[in-house]
Amino acid sequence: MKQKTEQVTMQRDCQAIVIPAGLSTTLRKGSDVLITQSLGDSFTVNDHGRLLRVAGRDADALGKKAKQTSAVTAPNSEASTQRQSSASQTIKQVRAQLKTCYDPEIPVNIVDLGLIYHLDKVELLDGRHLMRITMTLTSAGCGMGAVLAEDIRQKVLTVPGVDAVEVAMVYDPPWSREMMTDAAKLQLGLL
Numbered sequence: 001m002k003q004k005t006e007q008v009t010m011q012r013d014c015q016a017i018v019i020p021a022g023l024s025t026t027l028r029k030g031s032d033v034l035i036t037q038s039l040g041d042s043f044t045v046n047d048h049g050r051l052l053r054v055a056g057r058d059a060d061a062l063g064k065k066a067k068q069t070s071a072v073t074a075p076n077s078e079a080s081t082q083r084q085s086s087a088s089q090t091i092k093q094v095r096a097q098l099k100t101c102y103d104p105e106i107p108v109n110i111v112d113l114g115l116i117y118h119l120d121k122v123e124l125l126d127g128r129h130l131m132r133i134t135m136t137l138t139s140a141g142c143g144m145g146a147v148l149a150e151d152i153r154q155k156v157l158t159v160p161g162v163d164a165v166e167v168a169m170v171y172d173p174p175w176s177r178e179m180m181t182d183a184a185k186l187q188l189g190l191l
Contacts, residue, residue, distance in 0.1 A: 005046075006035045014061035016052035019044065019104045022143025025052065027061070039102040040109070041067045042151070053104045053147065087121040090161045094119055094131055097155045104144060108187060110135070110152075114179025117170065121162075128163035131156055140171045 010031045018025055027033065027047060037044035041056030043064070059066040098116055099109045110116060118134040133152060137145050149167040156165045177190065185191045 007032060008035060008062050008064075010061055011063050012061045014054060014058040016045070016047075016054050016058075017104075017144070017147050019051040019053055020139070020142045020144055022145070022147055027052065027054070033062070035062065037102070037104070037107050038064075039107055040100050040151075042102070042104070044104045051105065053144070090121050090129070090131070090159060091119045093159045094121075094133075094156050094162065097159055098133075098152065100155060101148065101151050103138065103148075106138070106188070108180070108184045110148065112181040112184035112187075113138070114175060114181070114184070124164070129161055130164045130166060131159075131162045133165065133167045134170055135167065136170055136173075136175045138175050140174070145169050 010027050010029050010033065012029050014027050016025050016027050017023070027045075031047065033045040033047045033052075035043055036046050036051070043054040043056070043059070043062060045052050045054055045062070054062060056066050095111060095116075099111045101110045102108065103110060103113055103115070106113060115135050115137065116133065117136060118132075120132040122130045122132060124130055133156070135148075135152075137148070149169070152167050153165045156162055177185070180188075180190075182191060
């Protein structure tokens with residue numbers, strides 16, 4: 001699969017995350033970087049051989065407009081509202097939101113990549129609803145876990161009926177290419 005890249009000059013200093021280490025760094029105004037991926041609401045850039053993740057809120061530093069992430073909205077009818085509150089409907093909406101989260105190195109969303117192992121909606125004692133997400137990473141040594149977990153939390157909290165999000169990283173079973181959907185394999189040229 002051919003990736004479209006674009007060279008840009010940094011318009012201002014901005015924070016970035018080193019891939020796959022997960023360490024924070026600063027891209028300086030005036031430096032030239034190559035945008036290698038702009039999926040979801042973040043960017044992956046190549047800064048003289050270093051891969052970095054730039055958050056969507058810093059799109060202007062790359063000379064881009066921030067992408068609007070759409071919250072999943074509930075229909076207006078009373079019957080739809082009752083269906084909307086069901087755990088299975090909420091899980092479908094959460095899965096849709098998770099499909100807007102992308103691995104910073106592989107241009108595939110984390111659902112189709114096979115990183116999401118389990119979704120569970122739990123009613124807490126105070127009546128709020130917790131979404132528990134069990135996931136893995138493509139490599140146990142990847143430092144991007146905390147970054148992806150926070151991206152997931154922020155996006156899933158936009159789903160109606162979700163008041164809290166818990167992301168658990170597990171490494172058993174270990175991720176393998178067989179966990180990808182056929183669509184992901186096709187997109188990556190593996191089929």
